[in-house]
Amino acid sequence: MANSNAVVSSSFWRGCTDTVDLVTGWTSTSARPCCQFSSDRQYLSKTTRLKFRNLPRCGFSESRRRKDARTKSEIGTGRHVISLSGGSMPRRFGEFSQQRRKSNLLINAAYISPPGAPTDSMYDPVSDSSEHFELEKESPKRESLINAGLIVRLVLEEKRSLAIVFLSLVFGTTCTLSMPIFSGRFFETLIGVRKQPMYSLLLKLFVVYLMEPVCTVVFVTNMIRIWEKVMKELRFQVFQRVLIQKVEFFDEHKVGELTSLLSTDLNAIKDIVNENVARDRGFRSFSEVCGTVVILFVLSPELAPVMSVLMISIAGIVAIYKRTTMPVFKAHGLSMARISDLVGETFSAIRTVRSFGGERRQTSMFQSQVLAYQESGNKLGWLKAANESWTRVVVYVALMALYILGGAKVNAGELPVGRMVSFIGYTFTLTFAMQGLVNTLADLRGAFAAVDRINTIIGTGKVDESLALGLELDMSEDHAKSVEKSSNGIFSNTSRATSTDEDKLGPRTTVCDLAWSGDVALEDVHFAYPSRLDAEVLKGINIILKSGTVTALVGSSGSGKSTIVQLLARFYEPTKGRITLGGEDVRKFDKTDWARAVSIVNQEPVLFAMSIGENIAYGAPFREVSTDEIVKAAEAANAHDFIQSLPEGYNTMVGERGSLLSGGQRQRVAIARALLKDAPILILDEATSSLDSVSERLVQDALDILMKGRTTLVIAHRLSTVQAAHQIVVCGEGRILETGTHLDLLSKKGTYANLVQTQRVSFE
Numbered sequence: 073m074a075n076s077n078a079v080v081s082s083s084f085w086r087g088c089t090d091t092v093d094l095v096t097g098w099t100s101t102s103a104r105p106c107c108q109f110s111s112d113r114q115y116l117s118k119t120t121r122l123k124f125r126n127l128p129r130c131g132f133s134e135s136r137r138r139k140d141a142r143t144k145s146e147i148g149t150g151r152h153v154i155s156l157s158g159g160s161m162p163r164r165f166g167e168f169s170q171q172r173r174k175s176n177l178l179i180n181a182a183y184i185s186p187p188g189a190p191t192d193s194m195y196d197p198v199s200d201s202s203e204h205f206e207l208e209k210e211s212p213k214r215e216s217l218i219n220a221g222l223i224v225r226l227v228l229e230e231k232r233s234l235a236i237v238f239l240s241l242v243f244g245t246t247c248t249l250s251m252p253i254f255s256g257r258f259f260e261t262l263i264g265v266r267k268q269p270m271y272s273l274l275l276k277l278f279v280v281y282l283m284e285p286v287c288t289v290v291f292v293t294n295m296i297r298i299w300e301k302v303m304k305e306l307r308f309q310v311f312q313r314v315l316i317q318k319v320e321f322f323d324e325h326k327v328g329e330l331t332s333l334l335s336t337d338l339n340a341i342k343d344i345v346n347e348n349v350a351r352d353r354g355f356r357s358f359s360e361v362c363g364t365v366v367i368l369f370v371l372s373p374e375l376a377p378v379m380s381v382l383m384i385s386i387a388g389i390v391a392i393y394k395r396t397t398m399p400v401f402k403a404h405g406l407s408m409a410r411i412s413d414l415v416g417e418t419f420s421a422i423r424t425v426r427s428f429g430g431e432r433r434q435t436s437m438f439q440s441q442v443l444a445y446q447e448s449g450n451k452l453g454w455l456k457a458a459n460e461s462w463t464r465v466v467v468y469v470a471l472m473a474l475y476i477l478g479g480a481k482v483n484a485g486e487l488p489v490g491r492m493v494s495f496i497g498y499t500f501t502l503t504f505a506m507q508g509l510v511n512t513l514a515d516l517r518g519a520f521a522a523v524d525r526i527n528t529i530i531g532t533g534k535v536d537e538s539l540a541l542g543l544e545l546d547m548s549e550d551h552a553k554s555v556e557k558s559s560n561g562i563f564s565n566t567s568r569a570t571s572t573d574e575d576k577l578g579p580r581t582t583v584c585d586l587a588w589s590g591d592v593a594l595e596d597v598h599f600a601y602p603s604r605l606d607a608e609v610l611k612g613i614n615i616i617l618k619s620g621t622v623t624a625l626v627g628s629s630g631s632g633k634s635t636i637v638q639l640l641a642r643f644y645e646p647t648k649g650r651i652t653l654g655g656e657d658v659r660k661f662d663k664t665d666w667a668r669a670v671s672i673v674n675q676e677p678v679l680f681a682m683s684i685g686e687n688i689a690y691g692a693p694f695r696e697v698s699t700d701e702i703v704k705a706a707e708a709a710n711a712h713d714f715i716q717s718l719p720e721g722y723n724t725m726v727g728e729r730g731s732l733l734s735g736g737q738r739q740r741v742a743i744a745r746a747l748l749k750d751a752p753i754l755i756l757d758e759a760t761s762s763l764d765s766v767s768e769r770l771v772q773d774a775l776d777i778l779m780k781g782r783t784t785l786v787i788a789h790r791l792s793t794v795q796a797a798h799q800i801v802v803c804g805e806g807r808i809l810e811t812g813t814h815l816d817l818l819s820k821k822g823t824y825a826n827l828v829q830t831q832r833v834s835f836e
């Protein structure tokens with residue numbers, strides 16, 4: 073009950089110029105889910121507290137064959153298919169669509185349930201003879217997104233680089249392993265045991281010393297090149313896979329958790345090569361260990377076992393060290409994560425901190441966390457020191473044994489002195505290589521853990537197949553050329569949507585075309601959020617949004633208005649009943665197509681951290697947008713003047729989530745974006761409720777223009793703003809209580825009349 077504004081004009085509505093006297097309304101206290109797909113983040117951050125429980129494994133898949141959307145008559149003849157997609161997920165979009173195409177060759181209609189069919193339980197196709205259903209078999213096992221097969225396939229795509237890596241590894245290791253032999257010979261030449269000119273030996277040494285770094289450079293650059301390419305592909309696939317999850321996936325997982333998949337976890341996989349290309353790590357150390365052992369046994373079968381004991385001891389010590397330090401390492405990492413969280417939270421909420429004088433509290437929290445970090449760092453230091461000293465002790469013991477045994481053999485003339493020197497050299501080579509190998513294994517373990525985290529998190533979700541297919545087609549259209557070039561793109565050659573597919577599937581403008589003339593209807597819609605399946609939020613909603621008219625949705629807080637918006641936006645699908653466009657179930661349409669047909673402007677529109685011009689152009693991300701178009705949209709949205717007054721005009725950066733603009737300015741930029749989108753269906757979810765009267769006037773004028781000729785649904789708590797709607801629908805506890813015009817409903821003296829009366833009294 074917070075807002076009180078001056079008299080507002082209801083010219084908000086197309087063709088209506090009445091002035092209304094009801095000016096006071098509620099202030100929504102609930103965080104209204106924002107619905108435009110660009111605003112997901114905002115919504116998600118508000119709903120992250122909601123957790124999934126017992127998410128059903130079976131659900132109806134909703135993808136469609138675009139062909140069916142071509143014409144109404146074609147749609148009418150389409151076959152219906154239930155897809156029990158459950159937990160099985162495509163490895164990639166390409167594979168997904170390929171799988172679809174293969175398994176559904178006979179299918180020429182969308183994967184929808186018939187009207188009234190329960191959509192979260194198994195529909196019995198046999199019992200329903202009037203509809204033609206097919207059951208799509210559920211894949212028995214859940215496939216991991218990142219698996220050995222995928223990585224091997226990606227690596228093998230770089231055959232040339234792999235061959236170079238192999239050769240440089242062999243040559244580099246040969247150079248490294250020949251060095252102790254040359255040292256021995258050098259010593260022998262020096263003391264005159266070996267009759268060889270010194271310069272010839274030095275020349276050979278020179279070549280070895282020159283070749284080793286050259287081989288290292290070739291090895292490292294090629295290894296990194298291969299791995300960067302693999303990582304690019306993995307990043308792309310993880311991002312895409314997260315992007316196409318159903319909305320409930322984002323209800324379940326925190327944004328930070330998902331971000332860390334793409335940063336921390338993928339970096340851990342990346343480090344497996346980046347951190348292990350050095351001489352004493354990874355493949356290099358492995359090849360050195362193997363080479364050294366062979367050479368040691370060739371040089372002296374008697375002394376080699378001593379070295380073997382040394383090797384095993386070092387490996388054991390390093391392995392024990394790694395195991396014992398794991399919890400300390402974890403604690404150290406956790407302390408750092410806590411510090412990062414605190415820093416992020418403090419600075420992002422700096423105004424709140426300041427307004428509560430919370431600096432002291434934040435500082436002391438920071439201090440205690442830094443202290444914890446310091447303590448775990450100290451513990452790690454002790455463990456590192458212990459590891460270093462024990463390793464050294466083992467090396468020195470082995471060297472002592474070597475000196476004693478080897479020295480005796482040299483004295484007895486059983487071992488040339490040069491070999492003894494070489495042996496000592498190999499001792500060090502083996503020590504470092506062994507240590508490096510164990511470290512690499514530890515890194516591998518970290519990388520496996522990261523892969524497991526990624527697969528587990530992504531594995532808990534369900535791909536929104538309709539969205540996936542639409543996105544694939546979009547991308548194959550937009551990036552046909554670049555995708556063509558890249559055989560390892562997300563759409564493989566075999567699975568890519570081809571122009572032939574496109575011909576079959578029909579033109580992409582179909583949904584928008586249909587939406588410009590067809591009514592949108594909610595038919596007996598029931599819905600429960602996947603996170604709270606036992607609480608039915610909508611209980612049989614029937615609304616018809618007549619084409620080109622304005623429907624207002626009013627009702628008490630929590631009655632389900634925003635939920636209806638979310639279903640219209642297809643963030644979720646009804647658990648029962650259906651939503652139709654021009655008589656056709658909307659689940660027949662890809663979600664990307666549907667997104668083009670629906671514009672949503674809500675209370676807190678989210679802008680992206682880019683320029684104003686770019687934000688407006690985001691309204692039409694599928695095509696090039698000219699500056700003229702942007703300016704025209706801004707003018708129609710009453711935004712041009714304020715944009716012009718900014719120092720950098722349309723190039724002004726709006727800051728994170730548009731924080732550098734005022735609420736009214738943000739709203740008008742969002743309206744310009746929606747104008748440019750030019751979608752036939754418009755949803756205004758409390759679009760003006762957070763504005764002052766001046767901004768509200770400007771925004772409403774812009775909305776008047778935006779609503780012209782569009783099928784519009786408006787949610788408003790302030791009833792003064794909805795009086796002129798063609799129909800007003802009153803919601804209560806998930807049901808429709810009343811429907812009619814303002815005057816109809818007033819004369820009924822029912823819920824709406826009471827709401828109007830309450831608002832009038834509270835204003836007075």
Ligand SMILES: Nc1ncnc2c1ncn2[C@@H]1O[C@H](COP(=O)(O)OP(=O)(O)OP(=O)(O)O)[C@@H](O)[C@H]1O
Pocket residue numbers: 100101102103104105119122323601603604609627628629630631632633634635636
């Ligand atoms: N993501 C969600 N997961 C689970 N339950 C939800 C979710 N979002 C909303 N709800 C529940 O659904 C019910 C209807 O909420 P909804 O936001 O649709 O109401 P509303 O009429 O728009 O309310 P208001 O006018 O206050 O915004 C509420 O009981 C709410 O707790």
